[in-house]
Amino acid sequence: MKQHILSSKVMLCALCVALGAGSLAVYAENSRPTRLPMKLQLDAKPIDRDAANRVSFSPVVKKTAPSVVYVFSSKKVKNPVAQNPFFNDPMFRRFFGVPDDSDGGNNVSPRQPSQSVQQSLGSGVIITADGYILTNNHVVEGADEVKIAFGEPRKEFKAEVVGRDSKVDIAVLKIDASGLPAATLGDSDQLEVGDTVLAIGNPFGIGLTVTHGIVSAVGRGGLGIEDYEDFIQTDAPINPGNSGGALLDTQGRVIGINTAILSRSGGFNGVGFAIPVNLARSIAEQLVKTGRVERGFMGVNTQPVSADLATEFGVNHGALVTDVTPDSPADKAGFKSGDVIVKVDDTSIEDPRRLALAISRLAPGTEVKITFVRNGKTDTAKVALASLPSQSLAGGTNANAKDDGVLNGVTVGDLTYQTREQFHIPDEIKGALVTDVAADSASARAGLQEGDVILSLDRKPVKNADEAVKLSEKIKGPKVTVRIWREGGSRYLVVDESP
Numbered sequence: 081m082k083q084h085i086l087s088s089k090v091m092l093c094a095l096c097v098a099l100g101a102g103s104l105a106v107y108a109e110n111s112r113p114t115r116l117p118m119k120l121q122l123d124a125k126p127i128d129r130d131a132a133n134r135v136s137f138s139p140v141v142k143k144t145a146p147s148v149v150y151v152f153s154s155k156k157v158k159n160p161v162a163q164n165p166f167f168n169d170p171m172f173r174r175f176f177g178v179p180d181d182s183d184g185g186n187n188v189s190p191r192q193p194s195q196s197v198q199q200s201l202g203s204g205v206i207i208t209a210d211g212y213i214l215t216n217n218h219v220v221e222g223a224d225e226v227k228i229a230f231g232e233p234r235k236e237f238k239a240e241v242v243g244r245d246s247k248v249d250i251a252v253l254k255i256d257a258s259g260l261p262a263a264t265l266g267d268s269d270q271l272e273v274g275d276t277v278l279a280i281g282n283p284f285g286i287g288l289t290v291t292h293g294i295v296s297a298v299g300r301g302g303l304g305i306e307d308y309e310d311f312i313q314t315d316a317p318i319n320p321g322n323s324g325g326a327l328l329d330t331q332g333r334v335i336g337i338n339t340a341i342l343s344r345s346g347g348f349n350g351v352g353f354a355i356p357v358n359l360a361r362s363i364a365e366q367l368v369k370t371g372r373v374e375r376g377f378m379g380v381n382t383q384p385v386s387a388d389l390a391t392e393f394g395v396n397h398g399a400l401v402t403d404v405t406p407d408s409p410a411d412k413a414g415f416k417s418g419d420v421i422v423k424v425d426d427t428s429i430e431d432p433r434r435l436a437l438a439i440s441r442l443a444p445g446t447e448v449k450i451t452f453v454r455n456g457k458t459d460t461a462k463v464a465l466a467s468l469p470s471q472s473l474a475g476g477t478n479a480n481a482k483d484d485g486v487l488n489g490v491t492v493g494d495l496t497y498q499t500r501e502q503f504h505i506p507d508e509i510k511g512a513l514v515t516d517v518a519a520d521s522a523s524a525r526a527g528l529q530e531g532d533v534i535l536s537l538d539r540k541p542v543k544n545a546d547e548a549v550k551l552s553e554k555i556k557g558p559k560v561t562v563r564i565w566r567e568g569g570s571r572y573l574v575v576d577e578s579p
Contacts, residue, residue: 118364122264124267140278147334149203202323211256215251220251223241242371250363281318282322284320300313309433311354323338377409378450378466380401381404383399393453404416416454432498443465448465489518489521489524492512505533511535526574539561559574559575
């Protein structure tokens with residue numbers, strides 16, 4: 081089961097049988113099929129919070145349950161025992177009790193196969209009548225095959241992964257079908273703490289299950305589960321297998337996609353998290369349209385306004401600018417270190433996470449009004465957002481990318497206050513942050529993973545992502561020694577990209 085560790089344990093809600101993290105193909109722009117915009121069913125009317133308590137939610141469930149599906153994914157993986165060369169040594173096999181086949185195979189078990197199939201099970205929500213389905217990225221990440229099942233009698237379809245966004249944990253699937261019972265999407269921005277919600281999914285693979293609770297919190301973040309966190313917290317019981325399922329309001333509208341639980345035991349302990357449907361919908365629309373997600377970029381590093389800093393800067397909330405990226409939109413708009421950003425358009429900014437969310441939800445090229453405090457005085461500036469930089473080392477994950485240099489399939493970014501907080505990276509550590517590693521790459525096989533900081537390549541130091549990219553292009557390979565920082569210490573890896 082895929083999991084993230086907090087002060088206790090956060091379990092991602094997928095039934096995974098040792099399914100490792102992976103990467104599906106990223107379609108090149110010129111090879112993607114042309115797709116029409118999705119025809120979504122939307123309903124943004126507010127709920128009646130003064131209505132009397134309902135005796136039964138049966139009508140709501142009957143309306144929405146047909147839109148929730150089972151998601152099955154599978155992946156072929158190498159058997160680590162079979163791949164280990166030590167297990168081919170007769171003495172090693174005898175010492176560790178591994179059956180020996182040196183006698184020609186008499187009275188011994190056959191060697192383990194070189195590959196096995198790992199299965200994963202989750203949930204999904206039909207969002208269009210012509211077969212688009214919303215689920216979590218971690219439900220289908222790394223899968224070789226994805227299937228969808230729903231209805232009575234049960235119907236099963238092979239699904240195409242249209243696109244994935246690991247930073248928010250959203251994926252869009254497509255099946256070849258029509259006339260499907262598409263769910264109605266509500267407006268998650270109208271949710272309030274205390275609102276009644278229902279969770280529908282396939283926990284533990286036992287079948288479609290409905291649970292009931294309330295919204296415990298909104299805007300929950302800082303958990304270290306995803307890069308961009310704006311979770312709805314609920315006490316409606318959700319469990320492994322619920323991932324990708326629907327969180328509903330009392331009118332049967334989808335207002336969230338169930339994603340994770342906070343648990344010490346692996347079971348539900350009253351704290352579950354769902355991605356707001358407004359955020360999920362915006363990601364899904366981009367994935368269908370272009371196959372990727374483009375996020376706005378302002379170009380500031382920020383930190384929270386602590387009690388001591390609030391006195392010094394004359395504010396009690398906001399994102400305190402520590403650095404401004406040269407030639408970035410923020411630099412061109414005149415922002416300086418020491419400015420405190422308190423609003424983006426009409427959205428109040430309480431802390432750096434809120435600023436990152438507000439900017440990332442906007443498309444590159446969008447002009448926004450930023451309200452900030454400088455030297456105790458409030459001012460505004462117009463900023464035309466750029467595209468969030470994303471740098472791939474030596475070809476990245478683009479199927480048509482030129483395969484030069486080393487560390488193909490690795491994507492890096494610069495260290496910021498937010499990423500240092502997320503991965504617990506000290507200020508003195510300098511280098512390039514690994515933001516993605518293709519599952520089938522030599523780097524992944526060597527042990528490089530998201531959250532590592534590349535300190536040097538071929539024993540030459542790197543200070544930022546740009547240096548890492550340039551140096552990776554100069555190293556001919558096929559082998560390269562990589563020094564990384566991870567979990568409080570540094571280590572060396574050797575990445576061998578030999579055919």
